[in-house]
Amino acid sequence: MSLFYPRSEEEVSNIVKSCDKHKVPIVPYGGATSIEGHTLSPHGGVCIDMSLMKNVKALHVEDMDVVVESGIGWMELNEYLEPHGLFFPLDPGPGATIGGMCATRCSGSLAVRYGTMRDNVISLKVVLPSGDVVKTASRARKSAAGYDLTRLVIGSEGTLGVITEVTLRLQKIPQHSVVAMCNFPTIKDAADVSIATMLSGIQVSRLELMDEVQVRAVNVANDKNLPELPTLMFEFIGTEAYVREQTLIVQKIISEHRGSDFVFAEDPEAKKELWKIRKEALWACFAMEPEYEAMISDVCVPLSRLAELISCSKKELDASPLVCTVIAHAGDGNFHTVILFDPNQEDQKREAERLNNFMVHTALSMEGTCTGEHGVGTGKMKYLEKELGIEALKTMKRIKNALDPNNIMNPGKLIPPHVCF
Numbered sequence: 258m259s260l261f262y263p264r265s266e267e268e269v270s271n272i273v274k275s276c277d278k279h280k281v282p283i284v285p286y287g288g289a290t291s292i293e294g295h296t297l298s299p300h301g302g303v304c305i306d307m308s309l310m311k312n313v314k315a316l317h318v319e320d321m322d323v324v325v326e327s328g329i330g331w332m333e334l335n336e337y338l339e340p341h342g343l344f345f346p347l348d349p350g351p352g353a354t355i356g357g358m359c360a361t362r363c364s365g366s367l368a369v370r371y372g373t374m375r376d377n378v379i380s381l382k383v384v385l386p387s388g389d390v391v392k393t394a395s396r397a398r399k400s401a402a403g404y405d406l407t408r409l410v411i412g413s414e415g416t417l418g419v420i421t422e423v424t425l426r427l428q429k430i431p432q433h434s435v436v437a438m439c440n441f442p443t444i445k446d447a448a449d450v451s452i453a454t455m456l457s458g459i460q461v462s463r464l465e466l467m468d469e470v471q472v473r474a475v476n477v478a479n480d481k482n483l484p485e486l487p488t489l490m491f492e493f494i495g496t497e498a499y500v501r502e503q504t505l506i507v508q509k510i511i512s513e514h515r516g517s518d519f520v521f522a523e524d525p526e527a528k529k530e531l532w533k534i535r536k537e538a539l540w541a542c543f544a545m546e547p548e549y550e551a552m553i554s555d556v557c558v559p560l561s562r563l564a565e566l567i568s569c570s571k572k573e574l575d576a577s578p579l580v581c582t583v584i585a586h587a588g589d590g591n592f593h594t595v596i597l598f599d600p601n602q603e604d605q606k607r608e609a610e611r612l613n614n615f616m617v618h619t620a621l622s623m624e625g626t627c628t629g630e631h632g633v634g635t636g637k638m639k640y641l642e643k644e645l646g647i648e649a650l651k652t653m654k655r656i657k658n659a660l661d662p663n664n665i666m667n668p669g670k671l672i673p674p675h676v677c678f
């Protein structure tokens with residue numbers, strides 16, 4: 258496999274043109290934080306690493322948008338934006354790049370308030386498999402001008418082209434915020450509170466759930482002493498008075514659902530520390546089994562089905578000999594399990610796959626999806642036909658063939674190999 262580090266769109270275009278001419282596969286590469294084998298190269302070829310293209314090209318404070326090269330990380334971008342009182346509200350894995358985030362249609366803990374990458378990108382510049390460069394939209398906030406090419410590329414996982422430039426919507430850093438935590442006797446109580454909070458009409462900016470095993474992992478990894486019970490974490494934002502009002506309403510909902518130990522933080526450092534724990538929850542799991550690997554499920558269902566899905570998954574997980582944790586972006590109906598297994602033990606691998614399968618099929622039976630945010634890569638291809646139907650997959654394949662007739666862009670990913678038209 259050859260590695261390229263382009264410094265400009267023109268260099269990307271030249272590399273792609275030459276690969277197309279010689280039918281050489283290309284894997285675009287951002288922060289490599291994706292989880293479903295997106296950046297594997299089963300057919301060899303060329304890797305285009307975007308890490309040298311991370312300039313901010315223009316910031317429009319009054320329009321609340323920014324134009325960046327696609328290799329910039331979301332954390333670097335937020336450091337740049339902070340002095341201007343603005344931020345970009347999507348927070349996937351630390352180290353993820355804006356290009357990779359577009360390509361996976363990612364979200365994160367703030368999606369419950371601000372939407373996913375689909376809702377926060379205004380336009381893109383993309384090098385197509387032919388080497389031609391396309392700009393997908395103007396800088397206007399909304400447009401009804403033709404096919405939505407921006408959203409075609411968002412979520413295409415490097416299979417339709419290389420994203421070189423992105424125009425993003427920005428948000429004002431909230432005037433005031435409070436982070437709250439509380440515990441529940443069962444995970445169903447916690448899930449029920451998530452649903453009741455969303456139905457109350459309160460616009461929480463984060464609503465995250467961890468089960469007792471995940472809290473144990475956090476304690477082990479961070480030398481903490483949090484109560485090892487199903488736990489919800491909330492963030493409320495707005496004016497001081499509005500935040501106080503939201504906190505009181507949610508506190509009442511919690512007390513009606515057997516919640517306890519309600520604590521909240523207003524100090525900026527304490528809040529940062531709490532969210533850091535949540536953001537690093539996946540890595541914390543390895544503190545319990547350092548030699549093991551993790552299989553991570555990422556299912557999402559309509560919100561009203563969340564409590565049922567989590568309860569029935571949890572029964573299955575607790576009965577398994579493997580260590581499994583639950584983490585959920587509960588306000589979106591999106592939940593992950595981290596299943597730890599010894600990669601040298603075939604029976605453990607099979608058990609991890611069985612649990613993952615169980616959760617995906619249960620979510621699909623509830624009108625859900627096999628991936629709320631991590632994307633398809635190679636890992637989720639096998640579920641797409643059941644979720645979307647063969648006609649949808651054939652349509653994807655037609656689009657792929659029209660744009661990439663030599664199948665050079667990230668081949669072997671996203672569209673299952675048996676699909677033809």
Ligand SMILES: Cc1cc2nc3c(=O)[nH]c(=O)nc-3n(C[C@H](O)[C@H](O)[C@H](O)COP(=O)(O)OP(=O)(O)OC[C@H]3O[C@@H](n4cnc5c(N)ncnc54)[C@H](O)[C@@H]3O)c2cc1C
Pocket residue numbers: 284285286287288289290291292295296307327328348349350351352353354355356357358359360361362363364365366414415416418419420421536537539540630631632667
């Ligand atoms: C600890 C941890 C927590 C996470 N939390 C979340 C979460 O809360 N929400 C969430 O959605 N995800 C989460 N993720 C998953 C991951 O961070 C996201 O999928 C992220 O969007 C991947 O971005 P990346 O830059 O790392 O992309 P990569 O892993 O480098 O690539 C991902 C895909 O995008 C393609 N790609 C990359 N750059 C480009 C480009 N410029 N043009 C075209 N295609 C490109 C690649 O070919 C590949 O198919 C988490 C991961 C970790 C490790």
